[in-house]
């Protein structure tokens with residue numbers, strides 16, 4: 291049965307199957323579902339009103355942005371300079387126009403009187419030249435301040451976006467709506483805030499340009515027959531053009547999904563060949579030709595419908611429609627000149643004076659129309675930018691799904707030395723977006739200082755128990771108690787400080803090995819000596835020392851090197867072979883971009899990170915959680931690890947999740963045997979063997995396989 295999808299946003303939940311409230315549009319391979327507001331349908335221009343209302347709501351964010359920017363180092367000065375240059379530059383076209391008018395008047399009177407007033411001519415010529423020089427100088431200052439502002443603003447907001455990402459808990463981070471919101475606030479390559487500052491300055495400059503040009507236009511048309519009529523006619527064309535190409539602004543609640551199989555395969559195939567993680571299988575499996583064929587078949591099937599959703603949606607709304615309005619808009623540009631000519635025929639007496647001014651009127655009107663069109667365009671993008679700035683600020687207020695507790699834990703640090711007690715009371719849990727129980731009515735208790743091993747087949751819920759214990763997620767039903775207190779009441783920071791965890795699907799940070807281990811204790815500055823002790827305890831010390839950069843080695847370099855685009859092995863113009871090894875040697879650059887460590891070595895590093903706090907004397911850790919810590923280790927390494935763990939453990943509570951029976955379960959105070967999301971059996975190794983149930987069965991199976 292197909293799962294029903296529905297979307298939740300701050301404006302509520304809406305379901306694409308509810309046809310009353312949702313409009314469905316097919317845009318290429320995408321299905322767009324837009325929530326309809328029935329009330330708006332009855333209000334003429336309702337959609338525009340809603341857009342204006344959204345703009346109004348965004349204005350406080352713009353004010354906040356300007357306040358933030360003026361607080362940045364030297365930013366207010368650069369900002370003031372930038373605005374001043376923009377304002378003066380916007381006045382220059384009007385000044386230039388005025389000089390053009392003066393120049394024409396001189397020519398006009400020269401034609402009439404056959405004499406030229408050289409003083410006036412020189413003054414006007416120098417004036418025009420000065421305007422050109424001033425324009426160049428102002429543009430120079432503006433571009434320098436722009437570079438500075440761009441850098442500072444980008445740096446400021448990259449910190450803002452970093453914080454917004456870093457603070458998210460797991461279910462909030464996994465929410466696709468939150469992810470898209472964050473991506474939109476990042477704004478791709480450009481910075482949303484800097485773009486908005488430029489847009490505001492440009493809008494301001496356009497207003498000044500328009501006002502100044504209107505004054506020049508009025509002064510030119512004063513005394514001119516039909517001047518006002520011609521001026522009004524010149525407005526028509528830009529207004530029509532603006533109506534045709536209004537900036538498209540998305541508003542309201544909507545969601546889009548792709549159900550086109552060919553497009554999904556096409557994207558999957560592209561990702562397969564570009565990502566380094568699949569290369570081994572592609573080469574070893576001889577997949578090249580097969581993938582290529584599949585790619586062309588999928589591409590053929592997708593045809594012209596494929597593409598990025600935002601791009602396709604923009605094109606869909608802005609597509610050029612041949613309407614009567616569009617047919618009219620271009621000829622409308624010619625109207626002022628035609629009217630002028632017709633009126634000249636009607637009043638021939640006015641021709642000698644006005645012919646000289648015609649050129650001026652034409653250039654003034656055309657420059658004015660251009661400014662007007664730009665202003666309208668700018669105004670459309672104001673809505674887009676206001677919307678983006680609101681998103682940019684709201685990302686820091688995204689509501690976290692795992693709510694923080696209020697109680698300090700523990701009341702006495704000394705208590706942790708004897709471990710933490712853990713109790714699950716009828717706990718059930720479903721992962722967000724899943725209908726199936728990952729844990730179903732699970733109850734157990736682990737006393738302080740006990741060693742507990744959770745065993746069970748794949749997918750039985752072992753890792754889920756550990757995730758709930760560190761509050762990556764909260765139970766759907768039931769209660770978890772830590773030292774007898776509700777886990778939700780404890781401050782998250784305190785809880786996570788008291789628990790050290792190693793996940794089964796651990797990851798390595800794209801930082802140096804030193805930081806990868808050191809971040810196991812975020813409350814202590816990097817302590818080289820402790821990092822080395824943690825590496826020894828995790829069994830990583832020896833191989834790390836042998837790496838070219840030792841503990842400073844990057845596992846996965848986050849910044850790539852760049853190379854010229856000349857193809858390696860070819861020859862350049864003068865016959866010199868293209869070989870990057872010379873420049874690479876000089877730059878001491880490595881060929882590989884990531885360290886090639888084995889799976890077991892990677893696991894040892896992850897274990898070392900978990901030990902970072904445990905090796906400290908005042909660790910503040912009372913509970914250690916290990917999810918399959920030895921899955922990639924050889925038998926000797928596994929044995930060594932468990933020995934070290936026993937030595938480090940002291941009296942702390944320790945919980946392991948494991949598929950392997952025997953090596954650990956023998957020492958366990960409690961064994962939880964999980965099957966199909968429920969806890970099937972609980973007891974010690976001996977008691978469970980005596981019981982002869984599921985645990986005993988699997989243990990005997992493994993023992994038999996080992997002996998035979």
Ligand SMILES: Nc1ncnc2c1ncn2[C@@H]1O[C@H](COP(=O)(O)OP(=O)(O)OP(=O)(O)O)[C@@H](O)[C@H]1O
Pocket residue numbers: 721722724727728746747748749750751752753754755794949
């Ligand atoms: N992020 C997730 N979203 C949805 N379902 C999940 C997620 N993680 C796990 N599950 C499901 O929850 C159930 C329990 O998974 P869990 O990882 O706890 O099993 P496990 O016993 O640790 O398995 P394994 O031995 O393979 O590690 C499984 O059915 C799994 O498909």
